[in-house]
Amino acid sequence: MATLNHTGINHKVFHLLGIPGLEDQHMWISIPFFISYVIALLGNSLLIFIILTRHNLHEPMYLFLCMLSGADVVLSTCTVPQALAIFWFSAGEISLGRCITQLFFIHSTFISESGILLVMAFDRYIAICYPLRYTTILTNSLIGKIGMTVFLRSYGTIFPIIFLVKRLTFCRNSILPHTSCEHIGLAKYSCDDIHVNIWYDFFVLMSTVVLDVLLIFISYMLILRAVFHIPSQDARHKALNTCGSHVCVIILFYGPGIFSVLTERFGSHILPHIHVLLANVCILAPPMLNPIIYGIKTKQIRDQVIHVLFPKVI
Numbered sequence: 001m002a003t004l005n006h007t008g009i010n011h012k013v014f015h016l017l018g019i020p021g022l023e024d025q026h027m028w029i030s031i032p033f034f035i036s037y038v039i040a041l042l043g044n045s046l047l048i049f050i051i052l053t054r055h056n057l058h059e060p061m062y063l064f065l066c067m068l069s070g071a072d073v074v075l076s077t078c079t080v081p082q083a084l085a086i087f088w089f090s091a092g093e094i095s096l097g098r099c100i101t102q103l104f105f106i107h108s109t110f111i112s113e114s115g116i117l118l119v120m121a122f123d124r125y126i127a128i129c130y131p132l133r134y135t136t137i138l139t140n141s142l143i144g145k146i147g148m149t150v151f152l153r154s155y156g157t158i159f160p161i162i163f164l165v166k167r168l169t170f171c172r173n174s175i176l177p178h179t180s181c182e183h184i185g186l187a188k189y190s191c192d193d194i195h196v197n198i199w200y201d202f203f204v205l206m207s208t209v210v211l212d213v214l215l216i217f218i219s220y221m222l223i224l225r226a227v228f229h230i231p232s233q234d235a236r237h238k239a240l241n242t243c244g245s246h247v248c249v250i251i252l253f254y255g256p257g258i259f260s261v262l263t264e265r266f267g268s269h270i271l272p273h274i275h276v277l278l279a280n281v282c283i284l285a286p287p288m289l290n291p292i293i294y295g296i297k298t299k300q301i302r303d304q305v306i307h308v309l310f311p312k313v314i
Helices: 002-007 023-053 060-089 096-129 131-137 140-166 183-187 195-227 233-266 272-297 299-309
Strands: 013-016 093-095
Touching: 013 096, 023 060, 023 272, 023 299, 060 096, 060 140, 060 272, 093 096, 096 131, 096 140, 096 183, 096 195, 096 233, 140 183, 140 195, 183 195, 195 233, 233 272, 272 299
Parallel strands: none
Antiparallel strands: 013 093
């Protein structure tokens, strides 16, 4: 606070550095970023189009997948264009308002994806444990309410962060060593006490993502218990196969994120550009690979993709 009182500085414009220490490699780094973004945009848009236009895919599993694809498009669009602008044009300047808007949508969309993955685990639990009641439990009305709850939870928990950041005075530095704005990454450049920000960030993490992971784990324990009570081996294999795509997406979504958090908290010896690259992997990989995983492992979607892209083959 003493620094604030003496200097009177309060930065309202920041400069995103990109990948710190690798500025001379930005042009090469931009190539996988651009390719990943194009694949994510095209793949998820194609999935959304197919699911919405094909009546036989208007089932809970595919409707939840449509929500996931929409969140993937938002998450990648919030981050990758900004990173490419830095890599290609050194356009890292960003106002505090834009920075807060970006971090709001990044964090809220990430929590939305976590919530959708939890709902998809619940969907698989109902499909395997209560197959005869599947359509009566997961009605279109309930699916709409679940989707609304997932998004309201994500926006509701992140919304207070806007005010927690706006109350801060930024007098330490205006250069952010990252490709995008992140709550604590921005708050630590404030001269004010940010303990409230840190504790609220921890509360959001525990009450959303960590809770989702725990509930997903419980869901799959119940699913496995039900599957191993099925007498037919073919039926067991078919039941497990319906969960394969979802399990792959769960690992892809939470795996890099957990590793990134661990290196951020306990990997003080790891170079800064490694932290930034890991954070970008968490954002780049799931949107790019999710449609590929579901396209390869789900026959109904694979057939519809072939029908749309190669109509003469069908």
